[in-house]
Amino acid sequence: MSASANVPESVFPRLEPRLPSVSKPIQYVGGELNSTVKDWDCGAVTPEGETVRWALMYPDAYEVGLPNQGVQILYEVLNERDWIVAERTYAVWPDMERVMREGDAQGPIPQFTVDAHRPVRAFDLFGLSFSTELGYTNMLNALDLAGIPLHAADRGDDDPIVLAGGHAAFNPEPIADFVDAAVLGDGEEVVLAISEVVREWKVEGRPGGRDEVLRRLAVSGGVYVPRFYDVVYAEDGTIEAVVPNRPGIPFRVRKHTLMDLDAWPYPAKPLVPLAETVHERFSVEIFRGCTRGCRFCQAGMITRPVRERSIKTIGDMVENGIRKSGFEEVGLLSLSSADHTEIGDIAKGLGDRYEGSNVSLSLPSTRVDAFNITLANEFSRNGRRSGLTFAPEGGSERMRRVINKMVTEEDLVRTVAAAYSHGWRQVKLYFMCGLPTETDEDVLAIADLAKLVIAKGREVSGRNDIRCTVSIGGFVPKPHTPFQWAAQLDHETTDERLKKLRDTVRDDKRFGRAIGFRYHDGKPGTIEGLLSRGDRRVGAVIEQVWRDGGRFDGWSEHFSYERWVSSADAALAGTGVDLAWFTTREREYDEVLPWDHLDSGLDKDWLWADWEDALAAADGSDVEVEDCRWTPCYDCGVCPEMGTEIQIGPTGQQLLPLSVV
Amino acid sequence: MRDQPEQQAPPVQRLRIRYAKRGRLRFTSHRDFSRAFERAIFRARVPMAYSSGFNPHPRISYAGAAPTGSASEAEYLEIGLAEVQDPEVVRRALEESLPDGLDVVEVVEAPGGSLADLLEASHWLLDLDVAPEAAGPAVETFLAAETVPVQRMTKKGLRDFDCRAAVVALAAEPRDGGTRLDLVLRHGVPSVRPDDVLAGLASVGGLEVAGAPLLTRLAQGPLDPATGEIGDPLHR
Numbered sequence: 074m075s076a077s078a079n080v081p082e083s084v085f086p087r088l089e090p091r092l093p094s095v096s097k098p099i100q101y102v103g104g105e106l107n108s109t110v111k112d113w114d115c116g117a118v119t120p121e122g123e124t125v126r127w128a129l130m131y132p133d134a135y136e137v138g139l140p141n142q143g144v145q146i147l148y149e150v151l152n153e154r155d156w157i158v159a160e161r162t163y164a165v166w167p168d169m170e171r172v173m174r175e176g177d178a179q180g181p182i183p184q185f186t187v188d189a190h191r192p193v194r195a196f197d198l199f200g201l202s203f204s205t206e207l208g209y210t211n212m213l214n215a216l217d218l219a220g221i222p223l224h225a226a227d228r229g230d231d232d233p234i235v236l237a238g239g240h241a242a243f244n245p246e247p248i249a250d251f252v253d254a255a256v257l258g259d260g261e262e263v264v265l266a267i268s269e270v271v272r273e274w275k276v277e278g279r280p281g282g283r284d285e286v287l288r289r290l291a292v293s294g295g296v297y298v299p300r301f302y303d304v305v306y307a308e309d310g311t312i313e314a315v316v317p318n319r320p321g322i323p324f325r326v327r328k329h330t331l332m333d334l335d336a337w338p339y340p341a342k343p344l345v346p347l348a349e350t351v352h353e354r355f356s357v358e359i360f361r362g363c364t365r366g367c368r369f370c371q372a373g374m375i376t377r378p379v380r381e382r383s384i385k386t387i388g389d390m391v392e393n394g395i396r397k398s399g400f401e402e403v404g405l406l407s408l409s410s411a412d413h414t415e416i417g418d419i420a421k422g423l424g425d426r427y428e429g430s431n432v433s434l435s436l437p438s439t440r441v442d443a444f445n446i447t448l449a450n451e452f453s454r455n456g457r458r459s460g461l462t463f464a465p466e467g468g469s470e471r472m473r474r475v476i477n478k479m480v481t482e483e484d485l486v487r488t489v490a491a492a493y494s495h496g497w498r499q500v501k502l503y504f505m506c507g508l509p510t511e512t513d514e515d516v517l518a519i520a521d522l523a524k525l526v527i528a529k530g531r532e533v534s535g536r537n538d539i540r541c542t543v544s545i546g547g548f549v550p551k552p553h554t555p556f557q558w559a560a561q562l563d564h565e566t567t568d569e570r571l572k573k574l575r576d577t578v579r580d581d582k583r584f585g586r587a588i589g590f591r592y593h594d595g596k597p598g599t600i601e602g603l604l605s606r607g608d609r610r611v612g613a614v615i616e617q618v619w620r621d622g623g624r625f626d627g628w629s630e631h632f633s634y635e636r637w638v639s640s641a642d643a644a645l646a647g648t649g650v651d652l653a654w655f656t657t658r659e660r661e662y663d664e665v666l667p668w669d670h671l672d673s674g675l676d677k678d679w680l681w682a683d684w685e686d687a688l689a690a691a692d693g694s695d696v697e698v699e700d701c702r703w704t705p706c707y708d709c710g711v712c713p714e715m716g717t718e719i720q721i722g723p724t725g726q727q728l729l730p731l732s733v734v
Numbered sequence: 735m736r737d738q739p740e741q742q743a744p745p746v747q748r749l750r751i752r753y754a755k756r757g758r759l760r761f762t763s764h765r766d767f768s769r770a771f772e773r774a775i776f777r778a779r780v781p782m783a784y785s786s787g788f789n790p791h792p793r794i795s796y797a798g799a800a801p802t803g804s805a806s807e808a809e810y811l812e813i814g815l816a817e818v819q820d821p822e823v824v825r826r827a828l829e830e831s832l833p834d835g836l837d838v839v840e841v842v843e844a845p846g847g848s849l850a851d852l853l854e855a856s857h858w859l860l861d862l863d864v865a866p867e868a869a870g871p872a873v874e875t876f877l878a879a880e881t882v883p884v885q886r887m888t889k890k891g892l893r894d895f896d897c898r899a900a901v902v903a904l905a906a907e908p909r910d911g912g913t914r915l916d917l918v919l920r921h922g923v924p925s926v927r928p929d930d931v932l933a934g935l936a937s938v939g940g941l942e943v944a945g946a947p948l949l950t951r952l953a954q955g956p957l958d959p960a961t962g963e964i965g966d967p968l969h970r
Contacts, residue, residue, distance in 0.1 A: 085758070093946040098761040106773075316859050345773060347759070347766045347833070397833070399773025431790060536814040 074618045080113045081195035084185045087532065088345050091172045091434070099348045100135035101169065103187035106345035107397060109152045109159075110189045116156030116272075123275045125268045127151055127159040128186055128196040128233065130215060130460070132208035133627060135187075137162040139344060140352035143239060146339040157268055160186035162193055164211040165218070167624065173218055184219035193219040197271055199233040200264070201252075203241035206604035207627040209248055212237075213619040216251065225253045225300060230282045234271070243328070243375050244552040244668040247604050247611035248654075249299035253287060255673060258328030258375070259361070261337050265296060288321070297326040297671060304609055304667075310650040312608060312665040327672040328375065330717045334361060335386045343398040353728055354402035354435070355394040359387055363408035364719075366698040366707075367478050368687055369466070369505065371551035372408055375673045377711040380720040381700055384415045384422065388728040393424060395432060403434050410436045411445050412702075414722040420451040422728025428454060441465055441480045446491040453562040461492050464503040468519035474690040475510055477683075477698050485522065486529050489541075493530040500526065505563030506570055507548040507595070510691035516570045519543060520577045524584045542589035545571060547598035549607050553673040555683035557666060560659040561602045564595030571595075596634040599628070602656040603641070608667035611655065613644035674717075676710030684700070745783035745793055745814025749821055750968055751828070755806045757834030764799040770836060775813070778827035783814040797850040801927060804949035805818045807839070810967060812849050842968045852967040853921060855860035855902060855957035858914040858928045861948040864941065866908040869915070872908045872939025882934040893924065897934040898937075900926035917963055 085102075092098035103110075108173070116124030123628070129148055133136030138144065144161065150158035165173065173182040183192040193199055193215070201212055213223055216235070222228050225235065237245050238254040245255035256263050267290060274286045281288070290296040301322045307313040314450075317324060330335060343355050360381040363373040380392075391403050413419065423434055434452040439445045441463040449461060464479050469472040473480055489500055504519050523543050530539035547567050550556045572593050578588050603611060617640035618626075625631035641652045660666065661694060662681055686696045701707055702721055712718055755762060761771070772792055784790035793814030800806040825841040832838060861871065876882060882898040902918040916919055919926055928949050937943040955967040 089758070090945045092761055097763075098803065099763060099766055102758040102761050104759060104833055104835060106770075345770075347762050347770050349765065349769065353769070396777065399775075401776060431784065640839040 077301050081191045084192060085190040087177055087182050088185070088190065089181065093338040094168060095172060097348060100163070101165070101187060103190070105139070105347065106399075107342040108161075108188055108344055109148075111152060111158045113158060113189075113191075115158060119156045121156065121272060121276050123156065123272050125157050125198070125272050125275070126196040127157065127198045127200055127264070127268075128162055128191075128193045129159055130162045130164075130193075130199065130201045130212075132164050132201055132203065132211035132215065134166060134625070135163040135346075135348060136350045137348050139348075140350050140359075141202065141204070142340065142356060142358065143204075147200070147202075147264050148344075149339050149342055150261050150337075151264055151268065154265070154268070156272065158196075160188035160191065160196075162186045162215070164208075164215060164625065170214070170218065176669030181218075181220075184215050190500075193580070194221050194231075196233045196234065197275075198236055198267070199565075200236045200238060202260075203237055203239040205627060206241045206601055208241075209604060210619045210623045210626055212248070213251065213616065214624055216621060224250050226250070227255070228283065228567065229367060230279065232622045234283075234286070236267070240372060240375065241605075243246050243371070243671060243673060244605065244607075245297065245299070245605040245671075246304075246609050246667040247615060249609045250612040252299065253283075254290060254296050254298045256329065257326065257673065259331035260329070261331050261339070266293070267296065275730075285340075285502075288319075292321050292323070294323040294325075294327060295329060298322075298384075299609075310648065310654065312667060314665065315667075315670045325670050325672045327715065328674060330378075330380075330674075330715050331361070332380060332717060332720065334358075334380050334382045334469070334720075338382075338386055338390050341393060343394050345398045352404075353400065354404050355391075355398050355400040355558055356404040356406045357387055357390045357394065358382070358406045359410060359413050359416075360407045360721075363412070364701045364709075365409060366413075366476075366683075366700065367466070368476050368555040368683060369508065369548055369551075371554050372407075374554045374675060377407070377674065377709065378717055378719045379412075381413060381722055383722060383724050384419050384726050384728060385724070387419055388426070390424075392731060401431050401433060403432065404691075405434065405436050405657070409440055410510055411439045411442060411448060415724065416448060418723075418727055419547055420448050424451045424454050426728060426731055437494045439463070441485050441488050446488065446495055449492070449497075451496055460499060460501055462501040462503060463488065465514065465522065466503065466505050467508060468504055469515040470516070471691065471693075472508055472511060472515045472518075474695075474697070475687050476508055477687070477690075479697055482522065482525070486525060489526045490529050490533045493539060494533040498534075498536075498538060499542065500530075501542045501544060504543065504545050505548040506545050506592075507567050507598070509556060509559045509687060511562070511570075513570055513573060516574050517577055519545070520574055520581070520588075523578065523588045524581065527584045527587045540587050540589065542591060545592040546589075549594045549602045549605055552668045553584070553675055553680075554665065555680050555687060557606070557680065558660040558662075558664075558684055561599070561656045562595070563653075563657050564599045567598070594627070597626075597629070597632055599652070599656055600632075600634065603652055606667070607655050608635070610645060610648050610650065614641045617630065617644045631671045666703075672714065674709075674710070674711035674714040676714070679707075679709050735747040740751065740786075742784045742786045742790060745816065747815045747818045748846075749815065749824060749841050750812050750844045750849055751825075751838060752812065752968060753809050753811070753832075753837070754837045754839055755800065755804075755809060756837060757805075757835045759833065760805040761803055762836065763794070765806040767799070767836065768794070768796065770832065771811070774828055777831040778824075780813070780824055780827060781815055781817040781819065783816045793953055795849065798853045798856075798921065798954060799931075800951050801949075803946070804928070804951065805854050806951040808951055808954040810849060810853065810954065816918065816968050824840070840968060845970075849967065852956050852970070853954050855918060855920045855955070856951050857943060857953040857964050858915075858917040858919060859952060860917060860928055860932070860951045861909065861950075862913045862932075862943050863945050863947070864873060864913050864943055866913045869906040869913040869941060871933075872906055872935045872941035873915070875939040876931075876935055877901075879938050884930050884933040884937060885935070886930060889936070895924045895930075897926045897930040901931060902957065904931070918957075918964065920957060920965055938955040
């Protein structure tokens with residue numbers, strides 16, 4: 074039998090006549106520079122004779138999804154194997170959704186990949202990367218458009234294995250009914266391991282069908298298959314236990330940690346879209362993980378330990394990336410970029426290399442630290458000057474102690490003084506509202522800090538055109554953090570506090586006009602909170618919202634709080650729990666949390682002790698968790714539990730000038 | 735105080751480039767194309783001249799871009815270089831670094847003067863999903879009319895204008911069970927586009943076109959008023 078008989082047809086000829094009628098059609102045509110279209114049966118010529126096919130989705134619009142590093146890396150790592158096909162798909166806008174559902178003489182047009190425009194349902198695996206929980210309704214929409222049953226339980230052997238990854242997958246329970254599997258942590262190695270399991274199963278003739286391939290994935294302990302776990306609820310609505318429901322399935326599923334980032338220098342072939350996207354730059358991840366210990370920060374908790382790329386690899390990746398992409402802006406990414414042990418040499422080395430060219434460098438996440446101004450100067454040598462953003466996160470010293478972000482007022486003032494005296498006219502300050510134990514006074518302290526910043530700026534620069542923009546986000550407690558037990562602040566109080574702050578800033582005659590104020594109302598945060606700390610019962614809410622037309626919940630123009638509230642009322646009726654129970658309720662030490670069976674490596678008792686330290690700090694105790702890169706281990710549990718270790722420099726190497734070919 | 739950045743030197747050479755938008759990349763908008771082109775010249779290491787200021791931009795002037803969704807064999811732009819280059823070397827480098835479907839056809843040294851002024855008219859092919867028996871009479875009625883008023887939504891709101899005067903030539907011929915219109919349009923203000931002519935054919939000739947017709951610009955250049963022929967703007 075010829076394998077090519079089963080090659081799914083491209084839907085592009087069906088799409089093409091309709092493209093002129095939708096907005097920004099270029100986002101649906103693919104053909105990006107460095108994209109890959111492989112033979113559907115590329116594995117046929119390999120010794121095993123089988124091909125494993127992945128459809129990778131970033132469940133948001135193309136303009137947001139295309140630049141996503143995670144998807145780009147996995148797309149490249151998978152396509153490098155001669156027996157794997159990986160293609161990409163993104164959430165389609167409502168105008169395109171209408172066109173697809175309306176369809177043509179052949180019926181509806183299914184969810185397709187942008188690479189070869191193949192139907193998503195034709196792939197073996199459908200992998201979704203969730204940076205945020207607000208993409209869940211887009212997943213349901215994509216499944217439905219693809220013709221894949223929404224519920225994992227209803228899928229047959231012809232349907233792909235639906236797999237979730239990304240930070241939100243550290244608590245996949247709210248989407249447990251819709252995904253077949255979830256993976257925690259770094260994806261580079263595990264996607265290959267999964268591919269191998271699927272290949273072997275296909276080579277053997279798919280014994281035991283879907284159930285068996287999922288069983289094989291689950292027994293490894295590195296892939297979570299929700300259907301193999303039963304959740305039992307207690308009388309009071311809390312979880313009594315989560316237990317495997319068949320032999321051989323491990324009690325806990327562990328996260329994946331990539332060691333030696335120098336061995337994985339991806340993306341090496343950065344995708345360059347024709348359409349405009351949210352990040353028009355080439356980004357190099359200079360290290361992964363963060364051990365600063367900010368208690369609100371889920372990313373910092375779940376990506377431990379710190380693993381640096383060496384200065385040499387970073388230099389090579391920058392040069393390769395700009396030559397392959399043509400981007401002239403380079404971002405050095407990480408959770409706190411100035412913390413790289415050789416950041417000074419990296420900045421100087423790259424500055425020297427690209428002196429006199431139009432290549433510009435930026436350091437997106439930086440701490441409040443005068444040293445960073447020196448770095449910023451290095452990065453703006455060619456005259457381009459990007460904005461400076463600092464994130465004290467908490468307005469009062471007390472608040473910053475509670476979240477373990479130890480930045481003093483003096484630190485901040487010294488830093489901004491350096492910035493303003495070096496010619497910057499504007500800085501941005503980022504804060505959160507709704508942190509545990511927060512009072513009105515803590516939030517109003519943000520205004521004092523902003524005024525101090527303007528006063529200092531006017532003083533050191535001798536000018537009046539100094540500006541400061543204050544951006545405020547609502548705090549959402551996240552799983553696997555010390556604040557996972559905290560009560561989320563209700564959106565009414567959040568909005569009241571922000572209004573008081575805004576009025577205080579506005580009423581100030583001397584400084585009010587120099588301070589910009591950006592914030593969002595608290596309602597989306599409440600829903601993010603529901604999805605972040607929800608359990609399997611929340612799945613019905615997501616489904617109800619999607620059925621009611623909910624899409625693109627991360628976009629304020631599409632998000633409807635009322636829809637979420639009415640859907641939660643309907644879907645949770647009779648369960649004894651509700652929206653408030655999931656969000657504004659503080660949890661107790663012995664409550665079984667929905668994600669307790671998912672192992673981020675963090676010791677739950679350490680997290681609890683850290684939560685108690687936070688509450689003690691709120692009452693004036695002087696406890697600080699210092700960074701374990703430079704001080705002794707504080708026993709968060711990750712390294713011994715995961716068999717990992719901190720990987721940092723310095724290597725002592727320098728970047729050499731490039732010889733032009 | 736920040737110093738003003740150095741003034742950039744003026745270009746030492748200008749090159750005119752003809753490129754094509756083909757296949758699925760015809761859905762590239764003009765803004766999309768200009769970003770892709772800037773990245774391509776950087777990848778190809780073409781020694782561009784830059785504008786002065788805090789945000790120097792490579793010197794590129796675009797002329798008469800085709801609407802998003804229409805294919806074209808004749809789009810033009812001009813670039814300013816900081817070093818003198820062999821146009822053929824630049825052509826090959828750009829061909830290499832632009833995605834397939836955005837294809838550089840020809841590169842020549844600019845003789846001076848304005849490129850945009852040379853682009854007086856365009857030659858279009860419009861492939862329609864209608865029977866030639868319906869299209870023929872509609873074209874005749876259209877050509878017989880003095881004026882053909884149409885409406886189009888512009889950035890300034892709904893506009894009324896005549897689409898007849900800009901039509902230098904229009905003919906219908908059968909093609910693959912449908913109709914191909916052969917159209918020569920004079921550029922002007924307001925600019926009349928092929929879809930305006932289709933709107934005109936609908937209003938005066940009752941020609942209803944289903945689906946989205948494929949529009950292809952074959953040529954763009956100086957118009958010979960005597961013959962209605964379009965010349966080559968790169969070789970005069």
